[in-house]
Amino acid sequence: MATARLDLAIGGRTCPVLVGDGLAGRLGELLRDQLGADRALVAMDRAVASLHGRRIRRGFRGSGVRVLGWVEVPRGEGAKSLARARALYRAFLEAGVDRWTPVVVVGGGVTGDVVGYAASTFMRGVPVVQVPTTVLAQVDSSVGGKTGVNLDRVKNLIGSFHQPRLVVSDPEFLATLSARDYRAGLVEAVKVAITLRPDLLERMEANLPSLLAREPGLLAGVVAACVAAKGELAARDEKDEDVRGILNYGHTVGHALEASRLGRLRHGEAVAVGMNAAAWVGERLGVASEEVGRRQNRLLTRLGLKLTAPDADKNVIVRNLKLDKKVRAKRNRFVLTLQIGGASVWPHISDRVLRDAVRVVTS
């Protein structure tokens, strides 16, 4: 399979995103060719290291890029902490990372977020290379430059905007994901399809068996389409002050639900429920086509995702909603998809409608 390349121009710099089978075994060469690097530090998700570590290490041998240090990061939302960021700072310092040394992050969304955050604040920011190993990270979190850690159970309360210098997406990683992680990761692709890309939605609907079979060519196409769509919004609005907010579709209720069941729900599983809530709000307000909820929920269901969370505590969710970063002076900003491919950020929906939506998806 050929390598696809997208050049995202965000925040005054161009970030190449390479998508292709086997790229993760050639990281040394890619760092040298794309960034002119002769040294790097590699931070890996611990579980990824045990599955793919040898291949990653081999990809630096004879490349002319010296790896100053190998750091392993534990898995799970708990790793997204200020304490973990501090441990990373110390590892960077000990390894001799300087302002020009790329930090290569190999892992999923959690690893990318916490290592990206540490790298963005170490010496006021060192270069980051993202090597996403999950569907979630490949279609969404590895591009756009958002980093973050949690504080006091508030998700991503602390973070930064720090664009990676290079993203290397290798579909081979996706073959070793659990079925649950794989399906949950596809939710972000469904989100992009529903809010921005009718053609991607059709492609996913038409190729469901291949998608579930993790067919590498199809996956690479889905990843590239999502990266292009997200890159376009991030280029227009890096700091998430405007149109980039569309990518939060399903995330208002999704984040609040996820925080209420920390560690028990995958991010994508919570967002699937949140997308159901968002579609419900659109219909309830009479502004969204019924096609949105119907096709979105049908595809999510066929992918094996649940649309409701009957075990969740709706009072906790409603309380969490008040801490949402999108809440501005007590107004609830909310993303609605009016028709397939046509989403926008609404400045306010009432507390009552929000509460009703939470009730609908928790019963």
Place this chain on the structure above:
Amino acid sequence: MATARLDLAIGGRTCPVLVGDGLAGRLGELLRDQLGADRALVAMDRAVASLHGRRIRRGFRGSGVRVLGWVEVPRGEGAKSLARARALYRAFLEAGVDRWTPVVVVGGGVTGDVVGYAASTFMRGVPVVQVPTTVLAQVDSSVGGKTGVNLDRVKNLIGSFHQPRLVVSDPEFLATLSARDYRAGLVEAVKVAITLRPDLLERMEANLPSLLAREPGLLAGVVAACVAAKGELAARDEKDEDVRGILNYGHTVGHALEASRLGRLRHGEAVAVGMNAAAWVGERLGVASEEVGRRQNRLLTRLGLKLTAPDADKNVIVRNLKLDKKVRAKRNRFVLTLQIGGASVWPHISDRVLRDAVRVVTS
């Protein structure tokens, strides 16, 4: 005295810097007029709060700007810690700070650095208004957007670039500084004069008695000249990859000395010694005019500053130099002033010359 206004265009946004007597008593009105704010959080240096707190608070009454919280920050380099940043995050969260709520920082360099850092990483960055209360902060650290905290005795190892939305410099604050703090703060102004502004150097030399008497009109002029010079470099090179490095004149040895005597030397006192070292290096390499060292050292001496630090441990200083953020792949970048107003960043000076310079200024 009239208010001077400079508009610094850095990082894609314009930051107004207002300099004038009495401005700190009108913060509410300034926030409303300049930023359209209707709410804010105020973080103050504890000692400043006890001296100027009433005036600051009065300046919000009837302004239409509601203060969500008043936070006090202890004084001293020890406050520049990740633990302090975390305490600030919690205070912001409790007060209800959202992405659009300005955090107003009233204090010197330490307060500006740590509160600026916390604000830059809270919700991926909230607006910051700097109200610098020391000479150091007014002429230097409040503009340009650098924030930072220390880790494991390495100064500013963790930090960010986060431009303030507004800077309000009121010379009235400078009247209550100790003689030692006042004189140490002027070192950064001498640095700007020597490296970039011959006219400022002449003005300081010609008006020494008024300068030492803290004459407000003269001070406002010195502050404005330094802000303009720094703003120009930061506009060309926000991320300190190139010409902005000139502002590190005297800071290579200065920082290493300061870290070796943490809490016992003022930043400016260490930088004065570092400037002496830098001038010595320039002469030793035969590239700098002898006028640089002569006029610089004469003015520093007349301001009451010491040019050497005989009590410092030169081995500790040399060790600290290796941790300098300017060191790239073991090459010692170093700022030299070749003639008054003409400084540049040298890609490398030898370890031996650096060590000799440290020996000269510690004996």
